Amino acid sequence: MDIQFRQLEKWFGTLQALKPLSMTIQSGEFVSLVGPSGCGKTTLLRMIAGLEDPAAGPILFGGTPVFDSENHINKPPQKRKIGMVFQDFALWPHMTVFENVAYGLKATGRKREVKEKVTDALKSVQLDAHHERYPHQLSGGQQQRVAIARAIATDPEIILMDEPLSALDASLRDEMRILLQSLVKKLNMTAVYVTHDQSEAMAMSDRVVVMNAGEVQQTGTPEEIYQRPVNDTVASFIGKGTLLDGLVTEVEEVPMLKVSTEVQIPLSSKKTKGLKPHDWVHAIIRPEQVKLDTKPSEAGLAGVVETVSFLGERYEVSVKLHGCNERLFAYTHEKTAPGQEISLTVRNTIHLIQHKGGLTHEETA
Ligand SMILES: Nc1ncnc2c1ncn2[C@@H]1O[C@H](COP(=O)(O)OP(=O)(O)OP(=O)(O)O)[C@@H](O)[C@H]1O
Ligand SMILES: [Mg+2]
Numbered sequence: 001m002d003i004q005f006r007q008l009e010k011w012f013g014t015l016q017a018l019k020p021l022s023m024t025i026q027s028g029e030f031v032s033l034v035g036p037s038g039c040g041k042t043t044l045l046r047m048i049a050g051l052e053d054p055a056a057g058p059i060l061f062g063g064t065p066v067f068d069s070e071n072h073i074n075k076p077p078q079k080r081k082i083g084m085v086f087q088d089f090a091l092w093p094h095m096t097v098f099e100n101v102a103y104g105l106k107a108t109g110r111k112r113e114v115k116e117k118v119t120d121a122l123k124s125v126q127l128d129a130h131h132e133r134y135p136h137q138l139s140g141g142q143q144q145r146v147a148i149a150r151a152i153a154t155d156p157e158i159i160l161m162d163e164p165l166s167a168l169d170a171s172l173r174d175e176m177r178i179l180l181q182s183l184v185k186k187l188n189m190t191a192v193y194v195t196h197d198q199s200e201a202m203a204m205s206d207r208v209v210v211m212n213a214g215e216v217q218q219t220g221t222p223e224e225i226y227q228r229p230v231n232d233t234v235a236s237f238i239g240k241g242t243l244l245d246g247l248v249t250e251v252e253e254v255p256m257l258k259v260s261t262e263v264q265i266p267l268s269s270k271k272t273k274g275l276k277p278h279d280w281v282h283a284i285i286r287p288e289q290v291k292l293d294t295k296p297s298e299a300g301l302a303g304v305v306e307t308v309s310f311l312g313e314r315y316e317v318s319v320k321l322h323g324c325n326e327r328l329f330a331y332t333h334e335k336t337a338p339g340q341e342i343s344l345t346v347r348n349t350i351h352l353i354q355h356k357g358g359l360t361h362e363e364t365a
Pocket of ligand 1: 015035044
């Protein structure tokens with residue numbers, strides 16, 4: 001079932017927690033809301049759930065309004081046919097696993113059906129052997145599985161999740177992420193997933209919505225927001241990398257990014273399309289676009305290794321560039337040491353973001 005908002009907006013007193021937002025989440029789509037703490041992710045999710053009333057804007061599920069202030073429609077959460085999973089699991093401590101999962105189903109009446117649905121839901125999260133236990137007799141990961149089983153037991157077409165994995169340790173989080181991802185697709189649910197972990201959002205989603213201060217900055221596939229961020233906020237929030245300030249110039253017909261007199265990076269003409277010489281840009285340079293060479297070379301940029309982190313399959317190296325005040329990150333299989341002088345080449349396909357207002361260097365100087 002698809003979800004639509006039109007000019008959806010929320011105020012808490014004088015604070016605009018969500019600036020007017022229009023979007024459609026397609027049926028079966030997995031969409032993540034990411035952004036720094038306080039940017040409005042939970043508020044948006046709670047409005048979809050019916051736990052918070054919007055100031056304006058209808059919300060439609062499959063074309064039918066569940067909230068529309070003009071027509072006085074505001075369906076309560078239990079009538080919206082959604083499943084919800086929260087960070088703190090929110091299980092009833094005095095109920096067994098079975099009773100917790102059955103809780104939302106009780107209203108449907110028929111006992112045999114309840115038993116079947118609870119058993120199926122517990123099977124799909126691999127907890128069918130534990131239905132008589134109480135929450136305190138389960139590990140954190142198992143408790144979160146119960147919460148997931150409870151959310152899917154009512155066969156919702158929409159599932160809303162607010163940081164469901166953030167209370168779990170790293171290895172469990174990976175396991176649960178895969179379980180959630182495959183369950184959502186198998187049951188063909190439309191999912192809205194809140195997280196402040198951008199790598200989790202990129203790993204799980206069909207589309208990512210990057211928010212900041214109540215405003216959507218960019219909506220796109222994980223590849224789009226990583227490779228072509230629309231502004232500095234998105235570029236610095238999503239993925240690892242360095243934002244370099246520079247000037248577009250040309251040397252012997254090759255477009256260049258001039259960061260300083262000594263630091264100039266060749267650019268592909270595809271990337272400079274629409275830009276003029278002297279345009280001020282931000283370049284986002286990802287570690288995989290930087291090649292390290294331990295032998296100093298004329299062609300590359302010179303720098304000194306600052307830190308070396310072993311990541312298992314490779315090293316991540318931070319390099320302070322000579323001739324400007326910036327540091328770049330690179331991945332390498334070769335072991336280097338802090339203090340080592342090296343040479344860097346940057347791929348010419350780095351993404352450029354034009355400065356707002358298109359000010360040129362002369363105008364800002
Ligand atoms: N009930 C409320 N009353 C007043 N202000 C609120 C209320 N709920 C949220 N806010 C404010 O609205 C803004 C958005 O909050 P929200 O909980 O949506 O952020 P978030 O993106 O989920 O952050 P986090 O990552 O920390 O969970 C914040 O400034 C918050 O203080
Ligand atoms: Mg939140």
